[in-house]
Structure formats: structure tokens, C-alpha cells
Amino acid sequence: METGFTVEQLRTAATDAVRAPSMHNTQPWRFRLRDGGIEVLVDADRRLPATDPNGWGARIACGAALFNLRLALAVAGTPATVRLRPHPAEPDVVARLVPDVPRHPTPAERALHSAIPRRYSNRAPFWPDPVPADARWRLAEAARAERCWLELLVGVGAVNAFAEIARGAHRVLERSPEYRAERQEWVRATPAPDGVPAASGGPRGEPQDVLPSRGFGGLDRAPGRDFEPEPLVAVLGSPGNTAVDQVVAGQALQRVLLTATDSGLAASMLSQPIEVPSARDQLRLSLGRFGTPQMVLRVGYGQPGWPTPRRVVDEVLDLPVTRS
Numbered sequence: 001m002e003t004g005f006t007v008e009q010l011r012t013a014a015t016d017a018v019r020a021p022s023m024h025n026t027q028p029w030r031f032r033l034r035d036g037g038i039e040v041l042v043d044a045d046r047r048l049p050a051t052d053p054n055g056w057g058a059r060i061a062c063g064a065a066l067f068n069l070r071l072a073l074a075v076a077g078t079p080a081t082v083r084l085r086p087h088p089a090e091p092d093v094v095a096r097l098v099p100d101v102p103r104h105p106t107p108a109e110r111a112l113h114s115a116i117p118r119r120y121s122n123r124a125p126f127w128p129d130p131v132p133a134d135a136r137w138r139l140a141e142a143a144r145a146e147r148c149w150l151e152l153l154v155g156v157g158a159v160n161a162f163a164e165i166a167r168g169a170h171r172v173l174e175r176s177p178e179y180r181a182e183r184q185e186w187v188r189a190t191p192a193p194d195g196v197p198a199a200s201g202g203p204r205g206e207p208q209d210v211l212p213s214r215g216f217g218g219l220d221r222a223p224g225r226d227f228e229p230e231p232l233v234a235v236l237g238s239p240g241n242t243a244v245d246q247v248v249a250g251q252a253l254q255r256v257l258l259t260a261t262d263s264g265l266a267a268s269m270l271s272q273p274i275e276v277p278s279a280r281d282q283l284r285l286s287l288g289r290f291g292t293p294q295m296v297l298r299v300g301y302g303q304p305g306w307p308t309p310r311r312v313v314d315e316v317l318d319l320p321v322t323r324s
């Protein structure tokens, strides 16, 4: 009797997993089959030493990839049970998935799965149309379903207070030549399987912008096409901030992003206020919530863009290892 996942199941699910977001589109993950289980590993060769010295971003990205894996296996009728950080002696293994009882996928799983290839970071200005209450509720529910929270900032005062923290963090990061050089290394002017295509980087920042942009973009903005004056900002947080909490937050992030796509919403991420410890503390205190902020999202109605490239799936697979 077959008790484990097969190479084909791994390859199919990993094809969806690699569509997850990652810092600078580094795609810092590997997937392997070990003793019938699928394991997700941080790829140490794809860390960003200047931007992500502690590996937080890589664990968020691997958590997001793990959420896609879970969805892909569930829609194939072979859902998985997940154990996070299953081997204490191997901290780079962030998760192990083993087959659960086969069942039909739920409509929600099908809807989120079908959103995977349509999701991408939209760094362009959004339309000023407000995001309706039911869509906001769905986003917050998506975070809760993954044991995290999503705080949607309400009112100009809350958004401006956040923007001040974010701009401060942006200025701190921009002072580091290593940080700036690392970002530049991952901007792609010509087609490439990783990194941020210059055309996806959004318009160059201007003084009137409320939120700081990461600085991938060098695009001129069309006259009159400024960023929305009152962006919908959402802060995703997890109960704690251990390595496991960060993987949990990555899964919640992906569930929120796919829910946004499924609701016809565009989103981009801004993590400068998470990366600078003093800014993260300020953000946490300003929210008055228990737990740790793990990501900030800008959500709204955007003009259609296009998904960013990924490496071919076989580049991220380590095929069977059987222990003697």
C-alpha cells in the first residue's frame, strides 16, 4: 500500500508553491521527499545577508510557499498534515507534510488555489475606490484562520501615524550602502527567472507619496497618476516571534494575499517597518495588539499587471533521499 507522497505529487504541488512571494524574488526555498513526506527547506544559498540578516524574510517566504503546497495537495484530493520545524537538529527544514485522510477539496480551497497564478505584487497607484466592509472582513478572517491577526488601519490619523513609522524605517535602511547594493543586485532590467523585473517595481518615489516604496522601480509616473492619498494599510501579526511563528505568519500572509486576489483586490507588501527593530516596536505599540507585526500590506483596486517570473520547478527539488 502506498503511504507516502510521490515524486509526481511533489512536483505538481511545488509548481504552485514557487508562486509564493519572497523578498526581492529570491525564491529562498527547496522541497524534498524524505521517507514519504514532503519537506520545505530554507535555501541558505539564497539568503539576503544585508537585508535579511536573521532569516525572518526567508521564513516568511517559505511559510507562504508552504500554504500553496497545502492548497495544491488539498485540491488534488490528497491533503496533508503539517509539522513545523520537524527536526530540531535541522533548523532549515521549516515544515514536513505527510498524507492525511483523502477527501474532496472544499469550495474555499478551490477558490484560493485558482488565485495562485493570478496573484502578484502590484506596486502601482491604486484607484481611490474604497475596499468594502465584506472584503475587509474576508481578509481579516483569512489571517485568523491561520492563527494570526490582520489589523486594518482605519482613518487618516492611523494611516499617517503608520506612514511616519514606515518612512523613518525606510530612511534608516537607505543609509546602508550594503542594503542598497543588495537591492540593486536583484533588480532585473532584462528577463530573468528571479529578482524583481524593473517593470514590476512601480514608479519612482516622490515627496508627496504617503508610503515609502522599496526603490525597485525607476519608472516615470504618468502625469496625475499619484498614489492613492488614503491607502488601505493592513498589518499582519502573529502571536509570537519564534522561527515557527514566522513560518505561521508566512502561511497567513499567503492566505490573505490569495483571498485579496480572489476578491478582485490588488496588494503590495512593504516590510521596511518590520525590518528595523525600533520601527517594528513602534508599530506594535501603536496598534496596541498582543503579538508581533510580521508584514504590512497596501490593498486596493489596481490596474491589471502581470505575475513575476520564477525558476523552473526542477531547480528547487531535491529528489528522493531514503535513510538506511
Ligand SMILES: Cc1cc2nc3c(=O)[nH]c(=O)nc-3n(C[C@H](O)[C@H](O)[C@H](O)COP(=O)(O)O)c2cc1C
Residues within 6 Å of the ligand: 019, 020, 021, 022, 023, 024, 025, 026, 056, 057, 058, 060, 061, 119, 120, 121, 122, 123, 195, 196, 213, 214, 268, 269, 270, 271, 272, 307, 308
Ligand atoms: C518577507 C517579504 C518582504 C517583502 N517586502 C517588500 C517590500 O518592502 N516592498 C515591496 O515592494 N515588495 C516586498 N515584498 C514582495 C516581493 O518583492 C515579491 O513578492 C517578489 O518580488 C515576487 O513578486 P510577486 O509578489 O509579484 O510574485 C516582500 C515579500 C516578502 C515575502
